[in-house]
Amino acid sequence: MKVIVAVKRVLDYNVKIRVKADHSDVDLSNVKMAMNPFCEIAVEEAVRLKEKGVASEIVAVSVGPKAAQEQLRTALALGADRAIHIDTSAETEAPVESLAAAKVLARVVEQERPGLTILGKQAIDSDNNQVGQMLAALAGLPQGTFASEVKISGDEGEGKVQVTREIDGGLQTVELSLPAIVTTDLRLNEPRYAKLPDIMKAKKKPLDIKTPADLGVDIAGRVKLLKVEPPAERQAGIKVGSVDELLDQLKNHANVL
Template sequence: MSKRVLVGVKRVIDYAVKIRVKPDHSGVVTDGVKHSMNPFCEIAVEEAVKLKEKKLIKEVVAVSCGPQQVQETIRTALAMGADRGIHVEVTGNDYETLGPLQVSKIFAALAKKENAQLVILGKQAIDDDCNQTGQMTAALLDWPQGTFASEVALDGDKVKVVREIDGGLETIKINMPAVVTADLRLNTPRYATLPNIMKAKKKKIANVKPSDLGVDLTSRVEVVRVDEPPQRQAGVKVDTVDDLVGKLKESGRI
């Protein structure tokens, strides 16, 4: 029972914040904006902690890539029940251009270094909505993957994953080591209690640089422009079905 799980915890703009695009359209405004853990990452942490509580795994390691502030996100994971954290320091332009491929390379390197048997990630982050990191990590490690998981069960060296797919559910069984990505219905994350928040302050967070892992952060993607969605035009009220058909004809809809 020496299984170790790596869990990714991404720091994102809080879901309740109204996003504003920078005047130069190079990205979104992040200065002075509330950040929190990506909601799908919270679900991933909860699942890892549940597996530990069932004594199916021994250690939960929370990992986050970014500047000093991501340590707050790691501390949240530690307060939820993770055993220790790894802060992969990425700052400046490298952080601005950090994408799923670079993060996947970091996770693949850490999974080998930490001898992890399972990597659990959120299925996507609410800032870029890429839904790529889990799949890329599995590809780089050449591990099986169970994405969009709404149910996870460990059975010896196998993982049973119920996946949410278009039009229903798919149940698969994969061999460990494996990568699993958490969907919305996998669980309801717990709130960190005050005693656990205090305990989290004493838990260890290791600092690692991408170069220590042999990872090149050069991005192959260039963001050309960021724009807000177009404003929705006001609707028109009609009194009768004939009026509606007339309006649709005028607009070329029928």
């Protein structure tokens, strides 16, 4: 069974985000970029499926600028067999919107015909949590979102995937017919680190480069970013000497009682 994994290039989660002086966007100059953590979980799950003999091939896909090939090489080092980069550099310098990314991925799914497509449930830069659901709708495939456990049974033609989802009331298990779309949650697995020999081998693995135009997809932006503001700084707290003083502060100053 072929498995497609979508990966996204984002700011490293350890980087402190800065807003540009003109408040037009987030400042990305001279900052470390990395694979989206939820995408790392998706790659790890695909590799584990291959180690179990369920998956026969893993294809990593990324939609973004030329620099996104770095994250694709990371996915190859972690265990993906080949990669596809949808290079958006010639068409836009802005981040690709969720719907455009879903349309591109839908065309890739149509061409590659995987048994399973795995995505991170959201990216830590935009936090939209949209692409997986939009992809399922555009491709006409069943979806299991926020997966904390994935079990596959049967062969590719008549196979099923059981997805345990984390919901407000606890856990919910849904059974989907393959092919299907799955988005990963934090507790699905613990991603491995790429070993140096695997990083060297990844340089020789195939990486195909295409453009949205090659797939017949228009990625023009439809949302206008007006302004970006950093969060307000937290004010310093105060110490109180007694319960009565605490109640007085909560009632007369914080206005929460």
